[in-house]
Amino acid sequence: MGAVQARMETALQRFLPAPEIVPGRLHRAMRYAVLGGGKRVRPLLAFAAGELAAADPGRIEVVAAAIEMIHAYSLVHDDLPCMDDDVLRRGRPTCHVEFDEATALLVGDALQPLAFQILTEHVIADSPGAQLEMLRILALASGSRGMAGGQAIDLASVGKTLSLPELELMHIHKTGALIRAAVVLGARCGSGLAAKQFDRLEHYAKTVGLAFQVVDDVLDCDSSTATLGKTAGKDAAQAKPTYVSILGLARARALAEELRAEAHAALSSFGAEAQRLRELADFIVLRKF
């Protein structure tokens, strides 16, 4: 994990415009938002899925960087006063606090095309046609029927009582879509998977995506701001429906465990080549931050 995280830091440094390029303040803010923090869960998943498909790590690195840029932009926009209005992220001031609101808005606006740009500038698939399809997968995962749509469902749910299926629908969009894209695109960097294997991998991705969110909800309720590096207890304060508010803490923890088992089961037909994916399911559920 440490090796992938270090590799990603170097790669992202290289893909982001240098701070001395005009407009310097925007480029410094983009680097602030992307570099120097984060668990890099999506890149870790992309590398693990890529390994399963015997993909070239150079390709995976590009795909993982693009996904991490989309993820980082979403955090910057999420933290804005008109959204979650948060001041702390990854143990540091949020982007609009460190810079200003307008710059934070533009950081997100500029990270998004940069993600698509790097996917056009490097070979990440066996053919340009396959590469176009990968761009399409990332666009769908990011847009109104993916991550941005999940944010909109989230907005609409504040102060409401959701059923468990409604909550699941929100998270399948909000965090699940990009996590699924990380797994799928990582695997698509290779060419070794049959359609049936892809189905299993997608089921794994959906399951760990949900598990990630369940654990996030548990941690938000259960941990300190210092441990998380972001404001704890925020969901309850904002009257957001969560797995904890619907199920209670004990049942939410049990659900995370069930999802971990389901993720492992989805990989049961694979051998040692899926070991990293199994370890990541464990990491996602057992993490403390």
Next chain:
Amino acid sequence: MGAVQARMETALQRFLPAPEIVPGRLHRAMRYAVLGGGKRVRPLLAFAAGELAAADPGRIEVVAAAIEMIHAYSLVHDDLPCMDDDVLRRGRPTCHVEFDEATALLVGDALQPLAFQILTEHVIADSPGAQLEMLRILALASGSRGMAGGQAIDLASVGKTLSLPELELMHIHKTGALIRAAVVLGARCGSGLAAKQFDRLEHYAKTVGLAFQVVDDVLDCDSSTATLGKTAGKDAAQAKPTYVSILGLARARALAEELRAEAHAALSSFGAEAQRLRELADFIVLRKF
């Protein structure tokens, strides 16, 4: 012009998610931001440049819709309180006034990937490799070294005295990059242009892009809010450097005329197939709104 505008309205209606698809409020807001207004200058330029390159109109339509989505998202984000804080656009309440700030933020965030998505879902070039290059051109034009970068330079210039070259640098990014992309991508839908012809077309695009901005500055100072459909006199009120504030009204008007002549000169080696591009240079400079 009317035919292209009507065609674009239909195409954009088709490419945008239907209002009944979840999340409905976001999709309604996306449609509000994109449909039912605007001069469609960028699509007009894409169609005119495509005609010069004997391109299939079906291809141009996709490219023009993608560019118009990027343009529409930039207006929605520009109008937000943390940016220009404007309440009127195309004679209607701005998106965050009609809906709310968080939704307007997500409208922009979701229009951007939709633009890239449609460029992956339709054949717009003779090969997938050429199509990837077109996606790259749009990503560059939208990002920190294009439109979003121009916004950042604009932010940094408020209250400052800029030189004419500094003002030009801002506008080459802020509005010029996407106008240039419209011309270049329209032409790339075809396959009939030699490299030298492309150079001339790019010079035309740069020139009309600047002319567009000079005329915008003149109109902001010179017209009523009712005529423009957006708040007039905003630049002076916000102490923004403009062609009028640097050159005065008379010299700004003369500059627009010079740029119109330069745009025509750039097309001098073309025949009747460039007639629409010539007419658009005239329209851009002689428009009253």
